[in-house]
Every structure is written in structure tokens, then in C-alpha cells.
Amino acid sequence: MDNTTSGSGLAARVTHLTKTYGSGDGSVRALDDVTVGIRRGEFTAIMGPSGSGKSTLMHIMAGLDEPTSGRAWIGDTEITGLDDQALTLLRRRRVGFVFQAFNLVPTLDVRANILLPFDLDGRRPTVAESERIRNLVATLGLEERLTHRPHELSGGQQQRVAIVRALATGPDLVFADEPTGNLDSRTGREVLELLSRASGERGQSIAMVTHDPIAASHADRVLFLGDGRVVADKSRQTPDEISAHMLRTEQEQARSAA
Template sequence: MTTAPTQTARAARLDSVSKTFGTGAGSVIALDAVSLDIERGRFTAIMGPSGSGKSTLMHILAGLDTPTAGRVWLGDTEIGTLDDVALTLVRRERMGFVFQSFNLVPTLTAWENIVLPFELGGRRISAADREWIEGLCASLGLAERLEHRPHQLSGGQQQRVAIIRALATRPDVIFADEPTGALDSRTSREVLALLADACARFGQTIAMVTHDPVAASYADRILVLADGSIRHDIGRTSAAEVSALMLSLEAAA
């Protein structure tokens, strides 16, 4: 296993990462020599027009895809050098995932869905783990819904279950892919506030792909991609400012 020099402030890192799909004249450059640090304890939003490379960027950060060139780290572990078994263990033990579609198991209760990562990893739930999870459930108003199955929960409640599941093992990074895309505006705001709170209160690191300027406005940092490159790297700002930035990119295209 190859490791980078210790960088305690970095939760994840890309070094000159490129990704090309296809070969010859029909090839498409999805990422073009991107270097990036995802800082610990911060909420990072990744934006860009369709085809900008934002989803590819997240998939490579999460070890769900491999770069054509360049190196990828999770903390001090270079994940590009890992075999499939080791990479699966890293994703299971050190990453959390939240998707637009919730990805809850319909036959399991909310509680069983939340603790599923422990079951899959063969990891016993300690008293400290249980206290942590129950505290999350109580703070998110799910304490009375833990015996319900997904179809008995609202969309917002299902997404809260998915977020608690991602937080349950206290991963190094949570990757969120359009986590509010299937929710109404009010519920979206509640879920985004929860993600921001997870960073502020618990020091969680979150990287979120979104097309929504309102969602991006909850983040501490906003990365805007175009044509496979990072064009803007800015701090927290308003949804109106993000919208204007996206419109300027589209106008220049």
C-alpha cells in the first residue's frame, strides 16, 4: 500500500487526475489533470453543467471509478493502489454514501437499515455506537419511527434514515450525490441543514454533487467544474451568487 505524506487536514485528495472515456477520435475527456484537496470537517459542494465531470470526480474520489492518469488518496491511503477486496473494505469502513434514491432496503425497518453497514462489515455495535446512533435518531425526530419500514415513512424521513446510516459508522468522508433531488423544497432545506450541521457539530466531512444553487449555498466550499476542469473554487455564498456563476459559465460555453 502506498501512502502520501501525512496531511491531517485532508480527508481526500486528487493529484493530477484525468479520466478519458473511449479511445481514438471518439474519446471524451471527463476530467483533465484535476488536483484537489477535500478538507476535513467541511461541507464541499461540487457543481457544474451537464457533462462537466462533476459525477466522474465524485466517483473517482469514492473509489467507484478509476482514473486514466493521476493519483487518489483517502486520508493517507492511496486508494488507486488497492485491489478490489481492499478497496471494498475501505469504502465500507471509511466512507459513507447518500443518494437521491435513498437506497433503503424495503424489507428492513429504519433501524435495521441504519445498522446495515455494521452487519455487512461483520462489526459488532458497541454501546458507544448505539448511543451515537440513538442520539442522531432523536435529534432528527426519528426515535419513534425506527420500527417502520421505508414505505411507511415520508421521503424526508427516508432520506434522514439514509443520512443517519451514512453517519452511523463515523466515516472519514460522506459522499452525497444529489441527495435532495427527490425531495420537495421544504424537506430539501431540512436535509441540507442536517448535512451542514453534521459538519459543524460533529466534524463530519461531506462532499456533495448537486446542480441546485440553493443546495450549494449550504456548503462551506463550492467547486464549479466545466469541461473537466475546476473553474471556480469559492467559499460559502448565496444561492443567487451561485446561480449567476452558473449562468456565466453557460453563456461562455
């Protein structure tokens, strides 16, 4: 699949990853010996039925959760066993996040939320970063909202702010969890085109968890998970091809649970 042993050309990778919740008879294995990598400069969609382990995989790859066993790297840095301070610094400087729940700071206006990664890092945006932020704000139609607080925005507007914040520092790697889940189709398409450009034109690596075959069709590569394992690794797919594969994966997962 990927050269996951050396990490060559990979923005993130995991080897022999297992994640178990609970213990004894009540334990649930969310990931089962997964070895996979996210290639540099590529837009990867991670799909699978509910309970397939896709969000758990993303959270461990991003250093937001720890595996039960196995190893994880961001670039050439192994993050399994890294202390909290070093992990926080690594994420802040090299990784962007877009969550379905937005995770905006309610007391800050839009401008301050977008600039939060810089404030946390104790610096101001460079000229190039400021220009990138202006372009992102304009593309996502947020110019008139910069002084508003999150509660004054629609869900779609909040998600757009979260996406600008994630891309503002130009991170090597962006993790997106259902980034279009709360957006109308037009805004969702704009967001997906932004993510595509971030990988295609700026060489950023995008890993997106999604249920939506149309969203996944914008990706260069689609990973399908089922029962905590990678069951398929496909290059760019049409929405119909993705839907058909998702249906097969769901049927197989239902059969194995029966």
C-alpha cells in the same frame, strides 16, 4: 489551491486526474487533469453544469470508479490500484455515502437498513454510536418508521434513512450525491443543517454534489466544475452568487462545445 502534493489536512484528494469514456472519435473526456482536495472537517459543495464531470469526480474520490490516469487518496491511503477487498474495507470503515437513488435494501426494515454498515463490519454499534443513531432518527422524524420497509416510505423518508445510515458510524468522510434532490424544502433544510453540523461540530468532512444553489450555500466551500476541470474554488457563497457563477460556467461550457 490545496496542498494536494502532501495531503496535509485533506480527507480526500486527487492529482492530475483524467477520466475518458469510450475510444477513438467517440471518446468523451469527463475529467481533464484535475488536482483538488477535500479539506478535513469542512463541508464542500461540488457544482457544475450537466456533463461537467462533478459526479465522475466524486465517484473516483470515493473509490467507486477508476481514473484513466492520475492518482487518488482517501486520507493518507492511496486508493488508485488498491485491490477490491482492501478498497471495500476502507470505504466501509471510513466513508459514508448518500445517493440520490437511496440504495436501501428492500427486504430490510428501516432499523436494519440503518444498522447495515455495522452488520457488514461484523460488529454492533458502540454506546456513542447508538446515541448518535437515536439523535439522527429523532431529528429526521423517523421514530415511527423504524419497522417499515423502504416500499412503505415516501421518497423523502427513504432519503432520510439513507442519510442516517451514512452518518451512523461517524465516518471521517461523507460523499453525498444530490442528497436533497427528492426532499421537500423543509426536510431538505434539515438534512443540510445535519450535514453542516457533522462537519462543524463533529469534524467530519462532507463532499456534496448538487445542482441546487440554496443547498450549496450551506457549504463552507464551493467547487465549480466546467468541461471536466475545476474552474473556480470559492469560500461560502450566497445562493445568488452561486447562481450567477453557475450561469457563467454554463455559458462558457456551451461556447466551448459550439
